[in-house]
Amino acid sequence: MHELAITQSMLDIVLDQAEKAEAERVLAVKLSVGELSGFVEESVQFYFNFLVKGTIAEGATVSFTMVPAKARCRNCARVFKLKEFDWSCPDCGQDSIEITDGKELFVESIEVE
Amino acid sequence: MEIKVLKNILSANDEIAERNRALLDKNNVFAVNIMASPGAGKTSLILETIRRLKDKIRIGVIEGDITSSVDAEKVGKEGVPVVQINTGGGCHLDANMIQNALGNMTLEDIDLLLIENVGNLVCPAEFTIGDHKKVLVSSTPEGHDKPFKYPLMFHTVDAVLLNKIDLKPYLDFDLEIFSQAVKGINEKVEVIPISCIGGQGIERWLSWLLIQMGRKP
Numbered sequence: 001m002h003e004l005a006i007t008q009s010m011l012d013i014v015l016d017q018a019e020k021a022e023a024e025r026v027l028a029v030k031l032s033v034g035e036l037s038g039f040v041e042e043s044v045q046f047y048f049n050f051l052v053k054g055t056i057a058e059g060a061t062v063s064f065t066m067v068p069a070k071a072r073c074r075n076c077a078r079v080f081k082l083k084e085f086d087w088s089c090p091d092c093g094q095d096s097i098e099i100t101d102g103k104e105l106f107v108e109s110i111e112v113e
Numbered sequence: 114m115e116i117k118v119l120k121n122i123l124s125a126n127d128e129i130a131e132r133n134r135a136l137l138d139k140n141n142v143f144a145v146n147i148m149a150s151p152g153a154g155k156t157s158l159i160l161e162t163i164r165r166l167k168d169k170i171r172i173g174v175i176e177g178d179i180t181s182s183v184d185a186e187k188v189g190k191e192g193v194p195v196v197q198i199n200t201g202g203g204c205h206l207d208a209n210m211i212q213n214a215l216g217n218m219t220l221e222d223i224d225l226l227l228i229e230n231v232g233n234l235v236c237p238a239e240f241t242i243g244d245h246k247k248v249l250v251s252s253t254p255e256g257h258d259k260p261f262k263y264p265l266m267f268h269t270v271d272a273v274l275l276n277k278i279d280l281k282p283y284l285d286f287d288l289e290i291f292s293q294a295v296k297g298i299n300e301k302v303e304v305i306p307i308s309c310i311g312g313q314g315i316e317r318w319l320s321w322l323l324i325q326m327g328r329k330p
Contacts, residue, residue: 002203002204002205002236002239002240005203005207006122006123009122009123009125009126010122012125013118013120013122014118017116017118017120018116021114021116023114023116031122036264036265037239038235038236038239038265074300082264087264087297087298088297095293095294095296095297096296096297096300097297097298099268103265105121105122105123106118106119106120106121106122107118107119107120107122108117108118108119109115109116109117109118109119110115110116110118111114111115111116112114112115112116113114
């Protein structure tokens with residue numbers, strides 16, 4: 001549900017940056033999205049196509065770079081990818097971990113002309 | 114031409130959240146964001162907290178629901194100021210809604226602000242609102258596997274209150290697995306088994322809360 005609000009915030013950033021660059025058209029938007037952020041690609045694309053109507057970003061494509069969820073073990077400092085149902089360290093087996101990647105929600109770059 | 118942006122999409126929300134916290138700090142209000150799935154016992158916890166603390170500290174409540182004012186009416190009967198936010202379909206409270214609600218409260222008359230978020234274990238974890246502490250009410254009928262299914266929520270909070278502990282004898286809830294899973298995701302978190310109806314653990318929750326507020330439990 002909240003993809004609508006987030007897509008609107010994302011579009012605000014895109015249009016603001018495009019305006020600063022005095023661009024006439026936005027061709028593409030690249031997003032960096034953490035695996036844990038719960039941000040659904042299809043949903044964003046759907047709302048984006050709706051919200052861009054009448055703006056210079058109309059027709060722009062949105063692409064996602066998924067950032068895998070990673071954590072650092074508090075015991076042995078090993079950094080590892082989080083598996084769905086297992087958040088314990090693959091080296092020492094400890095399950096005291098700190099999430100380092102996977103919560104991102106960034107506009108990475110935009111392509112304009 | 115490609116333009117590097119590297120801008121956090123949630124930054125607009127985060128900025129308002131920071132302003133909310135500054136406003137609360139200015140008025141010496143301690144805000145607790147209470148999150149849970151629907152039916153876990155958020156409103157019961159708020160009611161029990163008000164009943165036991167209202168002679169000690171001044172409490173205010175923000176009730177977040179998709180629709181209706183059922184909860185605000187219940188809380189209002191306890192004689193504390195309450196503002197109802199109806200998100201109109203929205204799955205979480207965001208910083209802007211809290212900003213509006215704060216504008217409708219007399220903050221000088223409140224020491225502790227309890228904010229009941231929309232019942233949902235996903236979206237409320239992603240939106241900052243300007244609180245000082247986040248509390249998750251989980252409950253035994255939901256099962257001990259919830260930390261595995263909603264890791265970000267369990268990772269985000271400062272305390273997990275495991276409600277309906279009095280029902281445990283009738284359920285296959287494994288407290289050991291639950292506690293280990295929670296600690297695995299979030300080492301610093303306090304896990305407090307409680308029962309809003311039976312009263313178990315409520316004193317421990319209140320002590321934790323008062324300590325966070327910098328007060329004597």
